[in-house]
Amino acid sequence: MAEIRIENLRKSFGSFVAVQESSFTVEDGEFLALLGPSGCGKTTTLRMIAGLELPTSGSILLDKEDVTFNRARDRDIAFVFQLFALYPHMNVRKNIGFPLLAQGVAKAEIRARVEETARLLQIDHILDKPVSGLAGGDRQRVALGRAIVRRPKCFLMDEPLGTLDAEFRNVMVHELRELHNRIKATTIYVTHDQLEAMAMADKIAVMNHGVIEQFGSPQQIYDHPASIYVADFIGSPPMNFIGFGGGIAKGATSVQVGDAAVAVPEALEDVSAGDMVLGVRPEHVRFSDAAPLRGSIYGVEYLGTTQIVVVETAYGFCKVRAPADQVFRIGEAVGLDLDATRLSLFRKDTGKAIRTVRAGEMAHG
Numbered sequence: 001m002a003e004i005r006i007e008n009l010r011k012s013f014g015s016f017v018a019v020q021e022s023s024f025t026v027e028d029g030e031f032l033a034l035l036g037p038s039g040c041g042k043t044t045t046l047r048m049i050a051g052l053e054l055p056t057s058g059s060i061l062l063d064k065e066d067v068t069f070n071r072a073r074d075r076d077i078a079f080v081f082q083l084f085a086l087y088p089h090m091n092v093r094k095n096i097g098f099p100l101l102a103q104g105v106a107k108a109e110i111r112a113r114v115e116e117t118a119r120l121l122q123i124d125h126i127l128d129k130p131v132s133g134l135a136g137g138d139r140q141r142v143a144l145g146r147a148i149v150r151r152p153k154c155f156l157m158d159e160p161l162g163t164l165d166a167e168f169r170n171v172m173v174h175e176l177r178e179l180h181n182r183i184k185a186t187t188i189y190v191t192h193d194q195l196e197a198m199a200m201a202d203k204i205a206v207m208n209h210g211v212i213e214q215f216g217s218p219q220q221i222y223d224h225p226a227s228i229y230v231a232d233f234i235g236s237p238p239m240n241f242i243g244f245g246g247g248i249a250k251g252a253t254s255v256q257v258g259d260a261a262v263a264v265p266e267a268l269e270d271v272s273a274g275d276m277v278l279g280v281r282p283e284h285v286r287f288s289d290a291a292p293l294r295g296s297i298y299g300v301e302y303l304g305t306t307q308i309v310v311v312e313t314a315y316g317f318c319k320v321r322a323p324a325d326q327v328f329r330i331g332e333a334v335g336l337d338l339d340a341t342r343l344s345l346f347r348k349d350t351g352k353a354i355r356t357v358r359a360g361e362m363a364h365g
Helices: 042-050 092-102 107-121 136-148 166-183 194-200 218-223 228-233
Strands: 004-013 016-026 031-035 057-062 077-080 154-158 186-191 203-208 211-216 240-244 254-257 260-263 276-280 285-287 293-302 306-313 316-323 333-338 344-347
Touching: 004 042, 016 042, 016 203, 016 211, 031 042, 031 194, 042 077, 042 154, 042 186, 077 136, 092 107, 092 136, 107 136, 107 166, 136 166, 166 194, 186 194, 194 218, 203 218, 203 228, 211 218, 211 228, 228 240, 228 276, 228 344, 240 254, 240 316, 254 276, 260 293, 285 316, 306 333
Parallel strands: 031 186, 031 203, 077 154, 154 186
Antiparallel strands: 004 016, 004 057, 203 211, 240 276, 254 260, 276 344, 285 333, 293 306, 293 333, 306 316
């Protein structure tokens, strides 16, 4: 397998810029998820890495070799598409082995590698069945097998679970990660589903309008979002946002939200004026009669093990993750206590996080 390095990658279609100066590195054996909504540039980025699109500018290095303008066939990359692209007139064995047949590999070698791949994917019992009669999960395994059997330097996957129903998708998320752990493949996986990305990836690149808003581990992105966009995109439910004015002074450890003084992580930047946004995850809010930030119960979403309580405040709605057995009444007045060690602070004009330091942590933002 191999390292993939992207340097200042840009792709324009006339006046429309699909990818803007993207740079990141996928280490040898690492699983990266390109995450974002439709039209954010993630599939275009993947297609440039594969050689199916040529970049307007920038560089693509595979195993330290510059392959920016190499043909797709010369990159030693396997691509798994959303629509399985299987040959319906062939059985499973022939579908998996077709890339090796096209390369002129000996029949005995093809047979051995196909059977090895099928055992790895737990589909060796259906090798001689036609693909047209297979369930969606098995068809996806066949598509993966056709990529794996080539033993390429890296795998690129474009929303390969997008056409599966929720039950199959959950199973395949687990199986894809297990497969990655077994074969140690360098993998780039495109998805719009943040739960898929969080469950599988070693690193995530969150994209928005062709720009990588944040690159890091799932925990880094969840705990320390670099922008309001990332904080709102990651998390179920996403982060709560509370606006306040007046900026924040470097070294400040509290802000004024209306009549309430709210403790925050120490600010490492001086934002002397302008509107700010305070961000807090639902699990980092608790109810307290003594808390100065007030609201009333608007609704409750029961989730079995927990419940999401929606509180209406003067600054908008705030969602709180609470124990499932706690009882709430619509319209009930409550106080909200925010965990100062887990808050994020953002500039409202740019949406970017400001640098802070939380107790026991390094500076973030």
